[in-house]
Each structure stands twice: as C-alpha cells, then as structure tokens.
Amino acid sequence: MSLIELKVPDIGSDDEVEVAEVLIQPGDVVELEQTLLTLESDKAAMDLPSSVAGTIQEVKVKVGDKISEGTVVATINAVEEKITEPTSKEVPIETQQESAPQAVEQKPEPEPKTTVSEPVPEISISGLAHASPAVRKFARELGVDLGQIGSGSGKKGRITKDDIKKFVKQLLVSGSTTGGSGIPRLPEVDFSKFGEIEEQSLNKIKRLTGKNLSAVWLNLPMVTQHDEADITEMEAFRKTLNAEQAKLEDGVKITPLVFIIKSLVAAMKQYPQFNSSLSADGEKVIYKKYFNIGIAVDTPNGLVVPVLKNVDKKGVFELAKEMMEISAKARKGKLMPGDMQGGCITISSIGGIGGTAFTPIVNAPEVAILGVTRASMKPVWNGQEFIPRLMLPLDLTYDHRAIDGADGVRFVVAIAQYLSDIRRLIL
Secondary structure, three states: OOOEEOOOOOOOOOOOEEEEOOOOOOEEOOOOOEEEEEEEEEOOOEEEEOOOOEEEEEEOOOOEEOOOOEHHHHHHHHOOOOOOOOOOOOOHHHHHHHHHHHHHHHOOOOOEEEEEOOOOOOOOOOOOEEEEEHHHHHHHHHHHHHHHOOOOHHHHHEOOOHHHHHHHHHHHHHHOOOOOOOOHHHHOOHHHHHOOOOOOOOOOOHHHHHHHHHHHHHOOOOEEEEEEEEEEHHHHHHHHHHHHHHHHOOOOOOOHHHHHHHHHHHHHOOHHHHHHHHHOOOOEEEOOOOOOOEEEEEEEEEEEEOOEHHHOOOHHHHHHHHHHHHHHHOOOOOOHHHOOOOOEEEEEEEOOOOOOOOOOOOOOOOEEEEEEOOOOOEEOOOOOOOOEEEEEEEEEEEOOOOOHHHHHHHHHHHEEEEEEEHHHHHH
C-alpha cells in the first residue's frame, strides 16, 4: 500500500465550491470512483469520486469549507493494482470472477479484495444511503436525514425526490416533531436573557388549529385572488330590513354576512368545482350536491369554524337567526363535533375588526375559502364622473390543484356581481 493525497480535480471553474456533504471518515474502505464528497456551486451540485481504492487515513475538509482545484480533501492508503486492459469498472462481472484467482496467484501475500463477484448495491461502504447530488441537496433543504429513509425506490436502492416527499408526508401525518423530520425545527431562544417574560401554554383549540394549518400550508399549492364588490345598494336594503325587524317582537338583525353567504352559494352553483374536494391521493375530485358553509368565529379560546347546513334551502331571516345562535354557542365553548363538520367552503370575515386585505388559508379538505374585510366608501368612475360607492374587499384563496387561476378570477367576480345587485339571487 502507499499513502496518496486525494485532491480536487479540474471542476471546470476557477471559483471555489462549497463542501455540502462529507461521505467518508477515517478507516472507511472505499472503492475506485466511490463518491467522497458532495460539492455545491452557485449553479450545480456535483460528486467528488475517489481516484483510487483503499482505506481512508485522514479527512482534511468538513462541511462548509470552500475548496478549489488542487485542494487536498483526504489521504488514503491506496491498493496497488496492475491494470492493463479495460478497468474492472468496464469488465463484465463474469470476466472478473474468472480473473480473480489469477490475481491471487501473482501476489505472495493477501491483498484487500478490489474485484467484485456479484452486483454491489449503490450504497456507500460507510452505510450512507445512495442518492444523486440533486436529491441530496433537496433533502438538505428539507432537513431530511437520508439515513432514516433507508433504501429508496430507484434502481439498486437509489433514493429519489419522490421518496423524500413521501417520507416528509408520513412525518406530517404522524405529527412527528423530532429532529431529522421533513421540516427543520426553529431554533430555541432563551428570551429571559433579554428581560422579564411570562409563559402560558396554548390551549387545545389553538394547538390543533396550528397543527392543521401547518399541514395545509405545506401540502396545498394555494393562490389568493383579490377583488372588490360594490355593496352600496345591498347595504341600503339591509338597513331597510333591519328597520322593519326592529318593530317586531321577535325580529332578527340582518348582517352583511347573510348576503355574502347567499351570494357565495349562487356562485358555487355556477362554478361547481368550488363545491368539491380532492381524494386523499389527489387522483380524484369529489363534487358535492349539498351546500354547507363554514363560518370562522373568533372566540376567547381561539378560532373555530361552525358549519351552517343546507344554506341554499334557507332564507335570509332563517340564516341570520341560525348564525346568531351558532356564533353564541361557539363563544361559550358549547359546539359539538358535528357542528363543525361537513363544510363545503368557509368564510372568514374580519370586517368588524378592520383590515383592507389578507390571505386566508384553505380549510382542507375544502378547496377554497373566502376572506372578507372592512367595507369603505371610495370614489368610483361611472363613465362620466366619480361617485361615492361602498366597496367591500374580497379575498379568495383556493387550492390550485383543483382550481385553475382563470376560474378563481371568474368565481370571485361572480360573487361580487351578486353582492352588487342582489336581485340576481332570485334568477
């Protein structure tokens, strides 16, 4: 054996590249062309193979080091081989098997075995799973330990991007938060070093809400479409109704949300893809023939979403009464599980608090959510002059797997048209 320095060869650039992954350690037995390091430049990732076979003596670089052509990355006790014809890498396995005894006869002393007698899985001697540089980079970006995946679905156990995605999805479903999961954990900070603090545990509702929203954010490709609806006439009509209801002993107060619900259902009938859900595997779309609307309610214990059932069969007074009852029930913490199930689409209205726009998160397995903020008077051009109109901001977030962008625009425009002229609701 002879001690040889393993150096970085010509990598096609004079710029330094970063060591992204070190796949060897002292004592490892490596074969010819076995990957030693993974390097990353600004444009690509690449493997650095070993130019000889042997035993690693010393590793001279670590993750994060900047290296270039000629840099010594390790020293190796190389196996001396006499190779005349095509190398063992190019010789068929059957030929190598036949030549192995001859190699033994030429050596008086046993030498480390460098030929192969059977196909070798594409897994390094050090036990690290085999994957291409691009896949390794993808895994690092997600914080995935390839060793936890084991053998991949690719040829000879090669790990693919799909294997990593499947691994991350399984962790999300199981609720795993341990180190090495698909998503890097946030650093822990001792805030008491900076001043006085007080700790309070999150209640169950907020913990579950946070978990569900995180899963949706990671799994759904969401898009938000913003628009405005002219509700000047609608608001005038609503005030007229409330004035009449105030004279009645059992009159109910009509809120703008009632008309938003009715307009939303009318638009869902026009565009049924918004009243659907995707199957768990994402291969099928399930269209619903019923219209149940979830209403996000702010309570002292956190956000809950009770569901109004069969709203297409109810009038504005019945909906107003039911909405008042279920909101009170939610704030008292008396909602039952059935009260929050079966929704087709959700409305998140924060107009009573303020705001001009936001991006609500889809309440999966629904495929869309409508956000509503505070209406305000604006000058609107009618073709001849600017006139004051009461404009209501609308924010529609949808699952782009189920809904195309053009349909997203059409849907929110349809809602705005119904709100602008509520007479359309009876057509």
